[in-house]
Amino acid sequence: MKKIWIICLLGLSLGSFLAADERGVEIMTQVEKRLESPAEKSDLTMTITDRRGRERQRELALYNLKEGEEEYSLMFFTSPADVAGVGFLTRDEEGQESNQWLYMASLGRTRRIASSSKDDSFMGSDFSYEDLEPRDVEDDQHEFLREELVDGVLCWVVESIPRRESSYSRRVCWVDSESLILRRVDFYDHNDELLKQLIASDIQQIQGYWMALAMEMTNLQRDQSTLLLWQNVEFPQDLQQDQFTVGKLEAGL
Amino acid sequence: MKKIVLLMLFSLTAGLFAEQNISGDFYLHGSLGDLDEGKWNDLWMSFEPQITLQQEDIKLLASGKMEVQQGLWQPEFDLGLLNLDFSGATGRWIIGQQEIRWGQSLALPVLDVICPRDYSNLFSGDPRESVVPVPALSWSYDLNWAMVEALYIFQHRPNVLPLAPGDSLPDGVEFREASDVIQGPADGEYGTRLRFFLPFGDLGLALYYGWEDTPLYLQRIEMQEDNAVLVVSEDYYRLFLSGLDAAIPMGPLLFRLETAMLWNRSFAPSDVGQSTLKSHQWMGLLGVDWMDSQWNIVTEIMSSYRLQEGQYVEEEPMQCSLAGELAYSSFSGLWQWSISGLFNMINYDWYTGVKMSHSPYDGLNLEIGVGIPRGDEDFFSTVEEDYMGYLNCRYSF
Numbered sequence: 001m002k003k004i005w006i007i008c009l010l011g012l013s014l015g016s017f018l019a020a021d022e023r024g025v026e027i028m029t030q031v032e033k034r035l036e037s038p039a040e041k042s043d044l045t046m047t048i049t050d051r052r053g054r055e056r057q058r059e060l061a062l063y064n065l066k067e068g069e070e071e072y073s074l075m076f077f078t079s080p081a082d083v084a085g086v087g088f089l090t091r092d093e094e095g096q097e098s099n100q101w102l103y104m105a106s107l108g109r110t111r112r113i114a115s116s117s118k119d120d121s122f123m124g125s126d127f128s129y130e131d132l133e134p135r136d137v138e139d140d141q142h143e144f145l146r147e148e149l150v151d152g153v154l155c156w157v158v159e160s161i162p163r164r165e166s167s168y169s170r171r172v173c174w175v176d177s178e179s180l181i182l183r184r185v186d187f188y189d190h191n192d193e194l195l196k197q198l199i200a201s202d203i204q205q206i207q208g209y210w211m212a213l214a215m216e217m218t219n220l221q222r223d224q225s226t227l228l229l230w231q232n233v234e235f236p237q238d239l240q241q242d243q244f245t246v247g248k249l250e251a252g253l
Numbered sequence: 254m255k256k257i258v259l260l261m262l263f264s265l266t267a268g269l270f271a272e273q274n275i276s277g278d279f280y281l282h283g284s285l286g287d288l289d290e291g292k293w294n295d296l297w298m299s300f301e302p303q304i305t306l307q308q309e310d311i312k313l314l315a316s317g318k319m320e321v322q323q324g325l326w327q328p329e330f331d332l333g334l335l336n337l338d339f340s341g342a343t344g345r346w347i348i349g350q351q352e353i354r355w356g357q358s359l360a361l362p363v364l365d366v367i368c369p370r371d372y373s374n375l376f377s378g379d380p381r382e383s384v385v386p387v388p389a390l391s392w393s394y395d396l397n398w399a400m401v402e403a404l405y406i407f408q409h410r411p412n413v414l415p416l417a418p419g420d421s422l423p424d425g426v427e428f429r430e431a432s433d434v435i436q437g438p439a440d441g442e443y444g445t446r447l448r449f450f451l452p453f454g455d456l457g458l459a460l461y462y463g464w465e466d467t468p469l470y471l472q473r474i475e476m477q478e479d480n481a482v483l484v485v486s487e488d489y490y491r492l493f494l495s496g497l498d499a500a501i502p503m504g505p506l507l508f509r510l511e512t513a514m515l516w517n518r519s520f521a522p523s524d525v526g527q528s529t530l531k532s533h534q535w536m537g538l539l540g541v542d543w544m545d546s547q548w549n550i551v552t553e554i555m556s557s558y559r560l561q562e563g564q565y566v567e568e569e570p571m572q573c574s575l576a577g578e579l580a581y582s583s584f585s586g587l588w589q590w591s592i593s594g595l596f597n598m599i600n601y602d603w604y605t606g607v608k609m610s611h612s613p614y615d616g617l618n619l620e621i622g623v624g625i626p627r628g629d630e631d632f633f634s635t636v637e638e639d640y641m642g643y644l645n646c647r648y649s650f
Contacts, residue, residue, distance in 0.1 A: 054587070057615065080615035081649035096452045108354045108384075112455050114502035114544070121546035124582070246450050247395030251340050253307075 024142030024158045027175055032137050034180040037209050039239035040064045043231045044075075048125050051223040058083065058123065061253055065239050069094045071134060072244035076253050088123075089249045098133065103249045110246055125226040126196065126217040130167055131187075139164060140171070150174055150183050168195070179203055179210035194220055206233050301333070312338040334386050344394035344401075350386045353404060355446060355459055357498045357509035360576035360595065361555040363538045364459050364496045364511050367404070367444060369466040371413040385410055399449045406442035409434050409489065412466045422485060427475075429486040434464050454501035461494040465519070472525040483525070490519035490529065496536075509540035509553075520559075533560040534571070549580040573598040587612055602628030620645040 046058040059079035065072045071092040077083045085105030092098045100113040122129050140160035148155050155174040162168065169192055174184040181203055187196040196219050200212035211233060218225040303316035316333035336349030356364030369385045391404040422428055435441055442463030449456040468487040475484050496513030513536045519529040540553040557572040575598060580591035589612075594605040608622030623642050 056587070082612070082616050082618060082647070084649075093452070099450070099452060101450075108352050109359075112500040112502055112507060114505055114507045114542075124546050242395070242397050245395050245397055245400075246448070246455075247345065247393060247400050251338075251345055252312075 021141075021143050023144035024160075025137060027144060027156050027158050028137045028140070028142045028160065028173075031173075031175055031180050031182070034210070036066070037207070037235035038066045039236050040233065041236050041239065042233040043078075045227075045229045045231070046123070046125055047227045047229075049225050049227075056124075063239065063243070065241065065244060067241060070241075072241060074244050074248065078253070085252055087249045087252065089244060089246065091244060092133070100129075101246055101249060103252075105252075110250060126219045126222075126224055127226060127228075128167060131198075131217070145172070148174065150176075153178065153183070155183055176203065179205075181210055181212050183212075189221075196220065207235055209235065303334070310340040314338060344392055347389075347391045350388050351391065352384050352386050353389065353391060353444075354384070355444075355461075355498075356457070356496075356511050357455075357500050358511055358538050358540065358553060358555070359509075359542075359551050360578070360593075361538055361553050361574055363513050363536045363555060364457075364494070364498055366461065366466070366492070366494060367406070367442075367463070369410045369412045385413065398451065399447065402444075402446040402448070404442075404444045406444075406463065407435065407438070409442065409464050410466070411468065411489065414467075425482070427482055427484045429484060431468055431487040431489055434489045454499055457498040459494070459496045459498070459513075461492070463492050463494075464489050465492050469519060469521040469529060471522070471527075471529065474525060492518065505543055507542045507544070509538070509542065511538040512536065534558070535560055536572075547582055549578070549582075551576075551578045553577070571599075597628070600629065602626075616649045618645075618647045618649075620647075 040062070041064075042062050044060045044062050046060065048056045048058075057080070058077060061076045061078055063074040071090075073088075073090040075088050077086040083105075085103075087103035087105070089101045089103075090098060091100075102111045102113055103109075104111060120128060122132055140162050143159045143161075145157040145159055148157050154177045156177055158173050158175060160171045160173060162170070167189075168187045169190045170188045172186040172188075173182050175181075176183045181200055182198070183200050183203075185198040186194055187198070189195040196217055199216045199218075200214070201216075202213040204211060204213055211230065213230045213233070215228045216225055217228075300319040301316060303314070306313040313336075315335045318331045318333055320329050320331070332350065334350055334352065336347050336351045339346045353367040354365055355367055356362065358365055368387050370383050371385050372383070387406050387410050388408040389404050389406040391402065393400055393402040442461070444459070444461040444463065446457060446459045448458075468489050471486050471488065473484055473486075474481050476482075493516045494513050495516070496511065498511045499509070501508045501510075515534040515536065517531050518534045519531055522528065522530055534557055536555065536557040538553060538555040540551065542552070543550045553576045555572070555574050555576075559571050574595060576593070576595045578591060578593040580589065582589045589610045590608075592605070592607050594603065596603045604624065604626040606622060606624040608620055610618055610620040612618045621642075621644050
């Protein structure tokens with residue numbers, strides 16, 4: 001009888017685990033397939049605040065393009081004046097490592113960036129290059145944890161454990177059930193300590209596409225945060241792959 | 254020629270630009286030349302405005318430097334950049350005074366020979382100060398994974414050297430300055446480059462037919478009114494370079510390679526009365542970098558040999574230098590520290606520089622540094638007494 005109970009319990013827990021796992025994958029697949037504009041142009045303000053409350057503000061012009069599995073991004077610093085003109089190009093082409101170039105305006109030189117630098121901080125902010133990279137559903141093992149209200153909005157809480165090398169041991173995501181935007185993400189380090197927390201706000205529908213116009217990443221271990229604010233968001237139809245080149249990076253805005 | 258270019262630029266831009274962006278720099282520089290005596294022996298202040306006018310794909314860029322030097326309180330104005338930059342279906346065109354940078358080297362140039370250098374500002378702590386813009390027409394065409402570039406330089410600019418060559422000659426020696434090497438369009442400098450941006454790395458092929466930026470000095474004895482006079486004449490010679498460069502990321506490292514052949518290059522003779530020596534020269538550079546958001550480590554080794562019909566003229570390399578930089582930046586550039594060095598492995602001359610910069614507010618950058626050149630034989634020996642300490646203040650708006 002004891003054996004039967006154990007088998008029943010194992011069966012039940014395995015069944016609920018699989019169900020949670022499937023639901024987690026289903027939610028993250030919806031997030032991945034969320035209706036997004038293939039092309040985007042926007043202005044971004046990045047404010048970095050350190051533990052002593054000192055602030056640094058950077059303004060950037062951003063161009064993004066998604067063509068099937070391929071993604072392209074071009075960004076230029078527009079302010080402050082001493083970094084204006086610095087540009088950054090990323091080309092994520094199918095079956096290849098992400099290729100990145102940095103244009104140093106003061107030297108008039110373009111520098112290829114080594115790919116593993118993606119684990120590092122993006123422009124001194126609390127976002128790493130990995131945080132800015134899109135993740136495929138298959139990159140992680142997902143598990144649905146619970147439903148929770150965040151600012152009065154129903155969110156699905158999903159835990160994602162990376163299957164490939166990552167700077168995090170796991171992520172816990174609060175997915176907005178209406179817009180499918182990640183309202184909050186908790187990032188855990190390899191000691192399973194909470195390392196960073198991302199909070200998305202000012203969620204709006206622009207030309208039919210949902211967007212979070214404010215994102216704040218807090219590094220809880222370093223007590224430092226970075227706030228990103230999007231403005232002048234446009235979805236241009238004429239943005240082409242051939243505009244994401246080193247030539248365009250060097251020509252500037 | 255210069256006036257024609259200026260007139261062309263102004264007539265092209267007159268009434269063209271509706272939207273204007275104005276930015277500028279205010280740059281204050283001072284240097285302490287001799288630490289033993291502990292006095293300011295060289296102080297100057299410079300104002301460097303830069304203006305950009307832009308309408309869609311057309312850009313006009315102008316910059317200059319107004320400099321007031323201690324003991325010489327009359328301001329001098331140097332035109333820096335003045336060019337019209339146009340991007341369209343035919344590619345990107347830039348006409349006017351511009352900075353052209355080639356290759357992958359960050360400290361020891363092999364392919365980066367287009368623009369001359371201002372060696373009087375080499376240790377000022379700001380790399381922008383050392384490149385001298387040249388009047389040119391340049392064109393580039395983007396092919397998504399490749400880029401074709403071509404350029405024509407219509408006025409030769411030599412390197413700015415810390416000592417005027419005629420100054421240090423003893424009495425009785427006659428010095429003859431070089432005349433302008435570009436007399437007509439065919440005398441100009443030409444260059445072309447093909448760059449590939451491939452998944453495993455960047456590759457570049459380069460060809461350049463120009464003029465040396467540093468003159469050669471020939472000595473000969475001339476009879477003048479029954480007297481034998483030693484004449485030192487200054488001349489610039491043609492330079493024909495072909496080369497290739499590569500930047501290959503491997504894990505956390507970036508490998509940079511440059512190689513160049515300088516065909517039939519002219520070298521100064523050692524004896525009075527001899528004409529220039531001619532031989533091919535090979536130059537090669539290997540650089541390895543590691544960079545994250547706070548640390549930047551750059552290392553480079555460069556070597557060159559003189560060749561003659563495939564044989565080494567000299568068993569020892571003509572030039573072999575090692576350069577490196579270690580830099581750290583805290584909190585988006587609030588504080589930056591760096592230490593850099595250059596070591597000539599042939600005659601053991603060296604240079605080392607340490608600097609610290611602080612940016613208390615966005616746009617304001619304060620920098621203090623020490624540059625110590627030491628040498629007996631090469632360029633460092635000529636500037637050994639100078640450029641010991643400097644203080645820079647830059648405000649960008």
